[in-house]
Amino acid sequence: MRHAARGRTRVALIAGVLAVGWSAGAGLFGARAVVAASPVPRVVIVVGPSGDATDRYRAQARDAAAVARRFTPDVTELYSPNATWPAAKTALQGASVVIYMGHGNGWPSPHRDALFPPTQDGFGLNPTAGGNDTDHQYFGEAAIGSQIHLASNAVVLLDHLCYASGLSEPGVPEGTLDVAQQRVDNFAAGFIRAGAAAVIADAYASPTAYLADVLGGGRSIDAVWRRAPDANGHAFAFESARSPGFVAQMDPETVTPAASGFTRSIVLRAGLTPADVRAGARGSGAGPAGGVPPVPSLVATGLRFAAPSLTARPAAGETVGLTLPFKLTAGASLPSGLEASLRWEPVELVTPPARPPAPGTTPAPDVPVPGVPGEVAPPPISPLPVPDGTGLIVAEQPASVVEPVAAAVADGQLVVPIDLPAAPGRYRLTVTLHDADGVAFDTGTQALLPTLTVRVAAHVDGAIDVAPVMTLTAGSAVDLPIRVTNLGVRAWGAAAVLDPTGGTAGRPATEATVVGWWLPTGEAVDATALPPAIDPGAATDATVALHVPRTPGIYTLVLDLVTPEGVSLMASGIGPTLVRITVVEAR
Secondary structure, eight states: OBOOOOSSOOOOOOOOOOOTTBOTTOOSSSOOBOOOSSOBOOEEEEEOOOGGGHHHHHHHHHHHHHHHTTTOSOEEEEETTSOOHHHHHHHHTTOSEEEEESOOOOSSOTTOSSOOTTTSSSEEEOSSTTOOSSOEEEEOHHHHHHHOOOOTTEEEEEESBSSTTSOOOTTSOOOOHHHHHHHHHHHHHHHHHTTEEEEEEESSSOTHHHHHHHHHOOSOHHHHHHTOTTOOSOOEEEEOSSSTTOEEEEOOSBOSSSOBOOOEEEEEOTTOOHHHHHHTOOBOTTOSSSOOOOOOOOGGGTOEEOOOEESSOOBTTOEEEEEEEEEOOTTOOOOTTOEEEEEEEEEEEOOOOOOOOOTTOOOOOOEEOTTSTTOEEOOOOOOOOOOOSSOOOOOOOGGGEEOOEEOEEETTEEEEEEEOOSSOEEEEEEEEEEOTTSOBOOHHHHTTSOOEEEEEBOSSOEEEEOOSEEEEETTOEEEEEEEEEEOSSSOBSBOOBOOTTSSSOOBOOBOOEEEEEEETTOOEEEEEEOOSOBOTTOEEEEEEEEEOOSSOEEEEEEEEEEOTTOOBTTTTTOOOEEEEEEEEOOO
8 A cells, every 4th residue: 555656846855965974085976985983874775565666666765875875874775575574674773764665554444443563554565585566564563663673863754655644545535634643643653662753754755855854954853844845834733642752743735624635744752853863873884783584494393284174165255264284393393473374366256247237228329330340339438537636646456465364273283264255266375374473484384385276155156067078869868967066155955844743834845956058049958956955065966858959060058057046056157067069960
């Protein structure tokens, strides 16, 4: 969830270059650092995977890094596809200035009923190094506030995020001023807990507009924010509820008749100055110490998995458990807090047929194509809405979000709760294991997990198995063997209930039927009643009585199933069963 750069001119505020700590005669961008006797500000720039916007963010980040190097030799650039949580966590320790561009996941939002610190109000990063610029995983305020220790008086710049400055996201109403204030306050809380003295969020501006003033200016950080090039002139302040002693400010685009366009915000400790930021510096020319932590692995445990299973039938929209039996080398054990994420890739979706026009409506007339007899033009395409000039807003693709959930380990089984897709169909399910911090295990561990094919059923779903091709004699009578399976979640029909008194309180049996017809003639096939009470997952064998057409040729036999309630599988979007039949003359 992010906001791409606004298409209006930004004037970069570039203050004087600090001469201290740089060799005489060095070029502005190619300067050679002199080892400083005292700590210098550490600047860390993180670009998370942001889809099509990632290249633009990387370009802005490189510009910001060039500006930062005018003031300090300690600049770390961490860009997608290698912007993982382990790498970011290491780089950010002791940082005086943090810049993050990428997806934002905040609160309040329509995605949860309450604030969820593990994933909200933090970073959207690459799940694993070397991946792509689309898949991303959220590491929220809980991890930032407990695992990152910034330099004293650090400043955090959040650019192009949803939620951080008070906005929502594409396709979601912006919300009230009260909601926007909560978003601003919540998004800053984890960074302040990590040691930040100011958190600036700007949905559209490039971070270079702030860097020179924060690193080398003399005005207060409050004045820097209020006089930024994209200031709207509507700034107001309120006390932070999440961070006692801090003041939050917002600068909406409009204030009448109601505040809207929540594109700028700051949460800071009053009186903070660039001199305070420099005084709290903990960096050096050597950059962060310790290197990137190794990727966690389970390979040494001898982990191996047996055939997986589901705790319930996979019906669309339901939650079930995925059970993965496993074995380990003697004496080995799995770490506590294991998590797992799931990726559903549709192979074949069930698509309901198009609805007919509403009664009383007139379909658009066909428009002949000039010069092409019998051809008609497709209906006109509605024009796209005209942009309102506020900038390009790019929506997040939900399928690209990696969301680990807690996995239960007991009795040699790993059980993962899974939310099945809302659309019925056949899917490829890939499971990824993560440690207690949400970090994905190495590729060797992931290779141990099976890739599954799951048929996610509709509530009314089924399959008719039959030989797909056959040759029959014209005019003959044939009993066609079929096997019918109930793939849904409800039984088809019910057994008869007898009245023990011999009265009328009983109930007759109800059953599903198989119907069919021949193409191209359209001649119907006699309906075949199935046994009553076919439970979910159960299959039954039956025969369809066919009266083969008398005229030789190529025919298609179409078979459908109708439940006792009159629901057709075909009408529900389940593809019909087709049999290609060659009808030959009798010998």
